[in-house]
Amino acid sequence: MERRTAKKLFLIPVYVFVLLAIYFFIVYATPSSFVTSDLFIFGIVSFIACLAATVFCIIISKVSSQNERKLVDVVKTGEYQFMQTNITPLAFCERSGSIVWANDAFRSISDGHYDVGKNICGLFTEITKQSLHDATADPTIVMSSYEGKVYQVKLLCVNKNDYEDIKDLKDEEKIDEKKQSDYVMAICYDETELEAAKLALENSKLAIGLINLDNYDEVSEGLDEFKISVLRSFVERKLSRFASENSGVIKRLEKDKFMLLLDVSHINTITETKSYAQIVEEIRNETAGTENSFTMSIGIGISGRTIEETYDYAKTALNLALGRGGDQIVIKNGKDVSFHGGREGTKEKTKRVRARIKAWSFKEVLDIKERVFIMGHANADVDSFGAALGIYLMALSMDKEAYIVLNSDSLTAPVVELMKLYNETGQYSEKMFISGKAALDLFNKNSMLVVVDHNNEKISQEPKLIEAADTIAIFDHHRVGVNSIQGAVISYIEPNASSTCEMIAEMLEYFDDNIKLKKLEAETLLAGIVVDTNNFTSQTGARTFDVAAFLKQNGAEVSFVRKLLRENFSEIKLVSEAITNTEIYNDSYAIAKFDSSISSQPLVTIALIANELIETRGIKASFALTKIEDKVHISARSIDEVNVQVIMEKLGGGGHHSSAATQIEGVSVDEAIDRLKAVLDSPDLV
Numbered sequence: 001m002e003r004r005t006a007k008k009l010f011l012i013p014v015y016v017f018v019l020l021a022i023y024f025f026i027v028y029a030t031p032s033s034f035v036t037s038d039l040f041i042f043g044i045v046s047f048i049a050c051l052a053a054t055v056f057c058i059i060i061s062k063v064s065s066q067n068e069r070k071l072v073d074v075v076k077t078g079e080y081q082f083m084q085t086n087i088t089p090l091a092f093c094e095r096s097g098s099i100v101w102a103n104d105a106f107r108s109i110s111d112g113h114y115d116v117g118k119n120i121c122g123l124f125t126e127i128t129k130q131s132l133h134d135a136t137a138d139p140t141i142v143m144s145s146y147e148g149k150v151y152q153v154k155l156l157c158v159n160k161n162d163y164e165d166i167k168d169l170k171d172e173e174k175i176d177e178k179k180q181s182d183y184v185m186a187i188c189y190d191e192t193e194l195e196a197a198k199l200a201l202e203n204s205k206l207a208i209g210l211i212n213l214d215n216y217d218e219v220s221e222g223l224d225e226f227k228i229s230v231l232r233s234f235v236e237r238k239l240s241r242f243a244s245e246n247s248g249v250i251k252r253l254e255k256d257k258f259m260l261l262l263d264v265s266h267i268n269t270i271t272e273t274k275s276y277a278q279i280v281e282e283i284r285n286e287t288a289g290t291e292n293s294f295t296m297s298i299g300i301g302i303s304g305r306t307i308e309e310t311y312d313y314a315k316t317a318l319n320l321a322l323g324r325g326g327d328q329i330v331i332k333n334g335k336d337v338s339f340h341g342g343r344e345g346t347k348e349k350t351k352r353v354r355a356r357i358k359a360w361s362f363k364e365v366l367d368i369k370e371r372v373f374i375m376g377h378a379n380a381d382v383d384s385f386g387a388a389l390g391i392y393l394m395a396l397s398m399d400k401e402a403y404i405v406l407n408s409d410s411l412t413a414p415v416v417e418l419m420k421l422y423n424e425t426g427q428y429s430e431k432m433f434i435s436g437k438a439a440l441d442l443f444n445k446n447s448m449l450v451v452v453d454h455n456n457e458k459i460s461q462e463p464k465l466i467e468a469a470d471t472i473a474i475f476d477h478h479r480v481g482v483n484s485i486q487g488a489v490i491s492y493i494e495p496n497a498s499s500t501c502e503m504i505a506e507m508l509e510y511f512d513d514n515i516k517l518k519k520l521e522a523e524t525l526l527a528g529i530v531v532d533t534n535n536f537t538s539q540t541g542a543r544t545f546d547v548a549a550f551l552k553q554n555g556a557e558v559s560f561v562r563k564l565l566r567e568n569f570s571e572i573k574l575v576s577e578a579i580t581n582t583e584i585y586n587d588s589y590a591i592a593k594f595d596s597s598i599s600s601q602p603l604v605t606i607a608l609i610a611n612e613l614i615e616t617r618g619i620k621a622s623f624a625l626t627k628i629e630d631k632v633h634i635s636a637r638s639i640d641e642v643n644v645q646v647i648m649e650k651l652g653g654g655g656h657h658s659s660a661a662t663q664i665e666g667v668s669v670d671e672a673i674d675r676l677k678a679v680l681d682s683p684d685l686v
């Protein structure tokens, strides 16, 4: 570049002297000038002088240009030799990928197979025609491998003009001069060892697992001391073999808790080969004959910045596993949480120890507070209302100021009916029910918030109350998801319970002997159980009937509950119409569509449709869909052949083994059905 500019600079004096020579010749060497010989001689002399100066300039320019040229040649030759002998593989290609020049190192990648004339895309399959076409002076990086080696290939475009001197180089015949297009330079770095080191480092990271034998107490209850010790050592032996098979170590923390340390690289083996399921099966066989079937939960933490953080991840993961009913593996890898196993359907715990402990610790927390705000989920149902009422009664028994937070635009019909009945008795405070806004105004430092029948902060009656509260207690029977409320002082989440009303009614038995339920209160709690169990047909365990018996003893009338929960004729008509148009998919799944515009409470209607359809012989799961604004809501039910929670989770929702739901944004009902069918067709479902 510089040489060409220098050439141009030398041309300026040449032009000047030529113009001067012409001027002198024309002005003084013309016939008119002949009269004065002095002027004529001056003209001729000046003319010759200018010519001489011109010639001098030209000679100077030639000499200087030759000197510079020699210098450039030296540099270019050196550059060329540098490229030729460099240990970094280097090649020039056309935009098409055809190699026009390559150094020895490049040739040796493929033992000379890929040389001039061959296409670089054949050598590095990750380099596409498009990436060659798009190459600019800014290098783009393509990672590619060839015969087990990993290369980082930098592609950059070199303008042909910049390298016009390549043609002067020794191998000039190898570059086709006629091609006027740009060349793409490929610089290849062998990163095989670096990648291997990275992978080794990643895989040797420590994973911490916390193992919990979910129902150790129940399993060992029926056994004598000798059998318990046999069971203990059997479990320990199985788990240490499990650990050593995965090159890890295991340590017993408590009688039913273990810590597992292993390399991250073994995590996949644990979840993929189902070795976990195998152990559970073996332990189960060993304890055959006891009434309780054995389950185990594992929480694994990986990729914490420190060991402490990894351990915290493991604790969170285990809590999630237990919160979801146990019998599964939860892995927390940084922010990502994945769930494995847990398709058995949850086993009901027969012990009421937890209810008693939670009742007592709730009492302690409540004791130091003045005001209690009790909040269920949006679109309050009877379970949510009944649970809130139970907590309300506990708070009143301790002379606390209590409020049930209910927004009038977020209630189901039976709740509206119940509120009317409570107000009509005149036995309760006028401020028993308050709106979310009023609650926010009243909430102060001496207040606590009790969240019932949900643990996802997004679906609360008044989500702002969660932000406002620093003392929160949660009572729920829904599985814990990723959006669950954090930092609660008391968290009693029991996915094995049929309903929150069942849990709260159990707690009431232990909370205070002086609490005597009135007929309407017992009936409210019973109604919550009836709704959530769909008339004692799903999620119903021995404890559910125990609680029902307790409520009946307190005066609950089943006929009241039946009347409270009766549907309007128009609702029944809508449900029947939707059922008539149900599609039966794969002989096992019932899928019904419902037009939300014809019902005042379409979400309640689709739940009713799904409930009705699951009563059909041969149907493993039922689904009812409706579109509200831009969201398609799906309500799903099963009995025990299919886990609808897993199905709804795959569509972004959640719930229980036999009752779950989801919302899909921005699709039509038919598109949502297609997605649902794709999940139903997926092989890993059963």
Ligand SMILES: [Mn+2]
Residues within 6 Å of the ligand: 383, 384, 453, 477, 499, 500, 532
């Ligand atoms: Mn509920």
